[in-house]
Amino acid sequence: MSSPALRAGRDDDADGFISLIGDCWAEYPGNILDVDGELPELRALASYFAKSGGMFWAVEQDGAITGMIGTKPLEGGAWELCKVYTRPALRGSGMARTMLATAESYARDHGASRMKLWSDTRFDRAHRFYEKEGYVRAGPLRVLNDLSMSIEFCYEKPLVGTVVEKLDAAGAQSAIPRLAEILKCCVDDGASVSFLPPLAREAAVRFWTRAASAVAMGGRVVLAGWVDGVLAGTVTLDLDTPPNQPHRADVAKLLVHPEGRRRGLARALMERLEAEAAAAGRKLLVLDTKEGDAAEKLYRGMGWTEAGRVPDFAMNGDGSLSATIFFWKRL
Numbered sequence: 001m002s003s004p005a006l007r008a009g010r011d012d013d014a015d016g017f018i019s020l021i022g023d024c025w026a027e028y029p030g031n032i033l034d035v036d037g038e039l040p041e042l043r044a045l046a047s048y049f050a051k052s053g054g055m056f057w058a059v060e061q062d063g064a065i066t067g068m069i070g071t072k073p074l075e076g077g078a079w080e081l082c083k084v085y086t087r088p089a090l091r092g093s094g095m096a097r098t099m100l101a102t103a104e105s106y107a108r109d110h111g112a113s114r115m116k117l118w119s120d121t122r123f124d125r126a127h128r129f130y131e132k133e134g135y136v137r138a139g140p141l142r143v144l145n146d147l148s149m150s151i152e153f154c155y156e157k158p159l160v161g162t163v164v165e166k167l168d169a170a171g172a173q174s175a176i177p178r179l180a181e182i183l184k185c186c187v188d189d190g191a192s193v194s195f196l197p198p199l200a201r202e203a204a205v206r207f208w209t210r211a212a213s214a215v216a217m218g219g220r221v222v223l224a225g226w227v228d229g230v231l232a233g234t235v236t237l238d239l240d241t242p243p244n245q246p247h248r249a250d251v252a253k254l255l256v257h258p259e260g261r262r263r264g265l266a267r268a269l270m271e272r273l274e275a276e277a278a279a280a281g282r283k284l285l286v287l288d289t290k291e292g293d294a295a296e297k298l299y300r301g302m303g304w305t306e307a308g309r310v311p312d313f314a315m316n317g318d319g320s321l322s323a324t325i326f327f328w329k330r331l
Ligand SMILES: CC(C)(COP(=O)(O)OP(=O)(O)OC[C@H]1O[C@@H](n2cnc3c(N)ncnc32)[C@H](O)[C@@H]1OP(=O)(O)O)[C@@H](O)C(=O)NCCC(=O)NCCS
Pocket: 186, 191, 192, 193, 253, 254, 255, 256, 257, 260, 261, 262, 263, 264, 265, 266, 267, 268, 288, 289, 290, 293, 294, 295, 297, 298, 301
């Protein structure tokens, strides 16, 4: 058996593409594939994508099509990711990531600043994949009114540079897997952010699930930050202050994945957070950080004032205790 190879898709791959899509759709109830009635482009996908100004790829193994992915430009600098399918045997092999990276890098090289995709609400395994790859749910559902009665989620992510965006409830919920990964990596790397290493993935997921629910209730702001298409950082603003402190908010969980650091992402996250706090009518922000951590230098450099430090405030992974510095900033 040969290894799977990614190559440009051809019109004469049509039978392989149709059989792959048919089998993937059959994994979920209610899907009806009517190629000539609803998806005639499947008969000549390479031509279809070329005509749209995009590109299409196939994964071939031993003469059979086992994977496919396409991308094409939309308006305003966004590109759409389309027709992402892999056979079960290919799943877990890393090929889907390679396919995605190939399509994203093609789009970026051709001027894309943002990627977008639509995915049937039934395709839950695909959603987990996109979510791990830094895509977040955006905007309303789309109803296709087709034979399969498809209702689709939209996923998006910025593709170029350091970009910070505010997540709404659906965005925050869909970001849970990636944010949990970032929290776990930061804690296991020694970050002092309320948890002790090694952090169980379930505990990280629980934290972000509560945060997403607080976003939905209007009690918290969650920002996400991408570096060249990789969701690499986050920060939260807790708006749920006591009745006598409606003018103030707490900043927490400023986290940048170790692989995304020193690219200005934390600074961009804090700048946007201050803007969001001001927009929410908050005039005073408070946070704390472990004495001597990289964050201390960042906060001082961004005009935060030290209120004081408490010795032995937080425990480290090795059981030793460290001082915590409390900072405030008036907006
Ligand atoms: C602190 C943290 C968020 C910084 O993220 P980052 O994206 O690398 O930071 P930036 O690239 O935006 O750096 C902004 C400034 O922070 C300071 N800084 C960041 N990392 C630093 C480091 N390792 N050493 C010294 N200063 C550092 C610098 O002043 C830097 O400005 P400069 O690059 O112009 O010198 C990141 O190291 C992290 O996630 N740490 C673990 C979690 C944590 O401690 N969070 C803070 C909780 S209060």
